Every structure is written in C-alpha cells, then in structure tokens.
Amino acid sequence: MLAQQPFLLHSPDGRPRPPAVPTPASLAWVRARTGGRVLSAEPLAAGAVHHNVAITVDGNPPRRVVLRWSADQRPQDDAPREAILREAAVLSLLERAGLCAPRLIATDPGGAQCGVPTLLMTYLEGRQPDADTARSPEFAAQLGAAAHDIHRVDSTGAAADAIAPFRLYNDLVNPRPPRHSGRPALWERAFSAVSAGAPAAPAVFVHRDYHAGNTLWSGSTLTGLVDWNTASLGPAGFDLSHMRWNLAVSVGGDAADRFAAHYDRLAGREPAHHPYWDVVAVVDLLPEDGLGPAVLERLEPFLDAALARL
Structure with a gap:
C-alpha cells in the first residue's frame, strides 16, 4: 500500500527487527566485486525475509549498489541459499528481457564470503509512489x-x-x-x-x-x-x-x-x-x-x- 513508509519489519517471533547493518566481511566483498572503496551504507525498505542496504562505492563518479541478504540465518536451512540463487536467475532473465529491474552484479549463495546468503545488484533511482x-x-x-x-x-x-x-x-x-x-x-x-x-x-x-x-x-x-x-x-x-x-x-x-x-x-x-x-x-x-x-x-x-x- 502507498501508506507503508517505512515498512515495518518483524522477526519470525514477532519482535521488531533491528536496522540492517552489513558486516565488515560483507563490505569487503562489495569492495572486491565493485572495485570501489565503500563510502557509505544506507538501510532500505525490505521484505519479511531479506535485508536491503544501499552501498555507495568510490569511483568517477561514485555509484550506488544494493546489498541484499537473507534475514534467516539458520545454518541448517537451505532455503535462503536457494532463494538467492533463484533471485539471481530472475534478475539475469529480466536483464535479457530489458525490463526496468535491478541488474545482477554478484552472488554469495552459500555465505562463504559474507556469512549469510547474499546478493549484490545495481541501485535503481526513484522513490516509492506517494x-x-x-x-x-x-x-x-x-x-x-x-x-x-x-x-x-x-x-x-x-x-x-x-x-x-x-x-x-x-x-x-x-x-x-x-x-x-x-x-x-x-x-x-x-x-x-x-x-x-x-x-x-x-x-x-x-x-x-x-x-x-x-x-x-x-x-x-x-x-x-x-x-x-x-x-x-x-x-x-x-x-x-x-x-x-x-x-x-x-x-x-x-x-x-x-x-x-x-x-x-x-x-x-x-x-x-x-x-x-x-x-x-x-x-x-x-x-x-x-x-x-x-x-x-x-x-x-x-x-x-x-x-x-x-
């Protein structure tokens, strides 16, 4: 709905979820994948199962990317890994189709670099409708x-x-x-x-x-x-x-x-x-x-x- 600003996020037990903060390992991964030094990180609206953070990386000019990772950190659950792989495949499909959707930059589906299943994509300019x-x-x-x-x-x-x-x-x-x-x-x-x-x-x-x-x-x-x-x-x-x-x-x-x-x-x-x-x-x-x-x-x-x- 248009009135949902900001989105209210809750953990599976119903308690409010704290603001998304990327780990140093995740920021190092962003730098390795983009070739730019991380300048800032800004939490974005997210869904029930993911955190989204806009990362500004150094460059000429600086650019923004979106770091998206699973909020479900249960190591025995393979669903977050599969979800990241599916979303990556969908973003690649949308790029080929020419839709105005984010473009895939990189994935860490198993969390080997970031600690949790993570996806990196381009940042789209614009705002939610008011x-x-x-x-x-x-x-x-x-x-x-x-x-x-x-x-x-x-x-x-x-x-x-x-x-x-x-x-x-x-x-x-x-x-x-x-x-x-x-x-x-x-x-x-x-x-x-x-x-x-x-x-x-x-x-x-x-x-x-x-x-x-x-x-x-x-x-x-x-x-x-x-x-x-x-x-x-x-x-x-x-x-x-x-x-x-x-x-x-x-x-x-x-x-x-x-x-x-x-x-x-x-x-x-x-x-x-x-x-x-x-x-x-x-x-x-x-x-x-x-x-x-x-x-x-x-x-x-x-x-x-x-x-x-x-």
Missing part, C-alpha cells in the same frame, strides 16, 4: 503497462529449476475470517469460492508480489520494478488482482479498475483477468497480516464486488 504520484492520470495506466511487460517475459531460457512454480500462501486448511471483520459470512463465501477451483489459465512469468510499493517513480513516471524474490511461473490474473486489491485499499476502487482496463487493452482481449483471482489474492492475505478495521473498510467491499462477478 499520494501525488497516485493522482497522476497515467499512474494506473503505467502500472498496467508494466504488468503487461512482466507477463511477456520469455522464461524458456532459464534453467528448469531457476524460477519457482506459483503457489498460494494460504492453503485453506483451517480458514478463519480476520478477527477485526464484522462480516464473517463474506469471508466464508470467499473461502468456498477459492476451494471451488481456479479457471483455466496459462502459466506465465509473474512477479507474485506486484503492488505499487514495489515500483519506483520519478515524478509521475514509473522508473523501476523491484523485489523479485518471489517471481514465479503462474497465472497472470494473480499479479493483476494483487495489485488491484492494493490499489482499492490505498487509492480507491476506480484506480484498481483503470489499472485492469489498461492491461486488458494491451493484452488485446476483454477482460484479460477473472474475478476469481481478486478473491484469491484477498484470501491469500490470511492468516491476517495488518488487516485492521481501516484496511477492511475498503478491502471487504472489493472482495464483495469480486464475489458478485463470479
């Missing part, structure tokens, strides 16, 4: 065009295991409505709709966490797409719907509809997405993560409208 950006007439259209570009990426050149298959986070084994919801029947309808099964859809390259907070802007122009660690092969509709609910909550339902309409025009079919994925994207937020009354006030009408279109 309310002024969202008011631009072209805001939703540019998000739709970027989604269309993402879904046209040809992943056939990637290794077979380089891009993860799409999966939902909520398996609906024990579904429960958000504790702050006053409309439990609405959520029960949503659970039933999701359990009924997905419409047929081809698997394409998807961002998997496509929302405005993972885009960068200069004024009213979209300049970059970030946070590719969950990129998958799956239904384009999920990307669209994940963006749609975010826009409905943070900007308004009209912005969500304009975004989808612009994507549909570019895709050359009407409509390109199915309301089933709107329902899935909302249900996939559970078990709830920050679904307080203010969010539910806009999210539940979006969910109700999607169910009405099924």
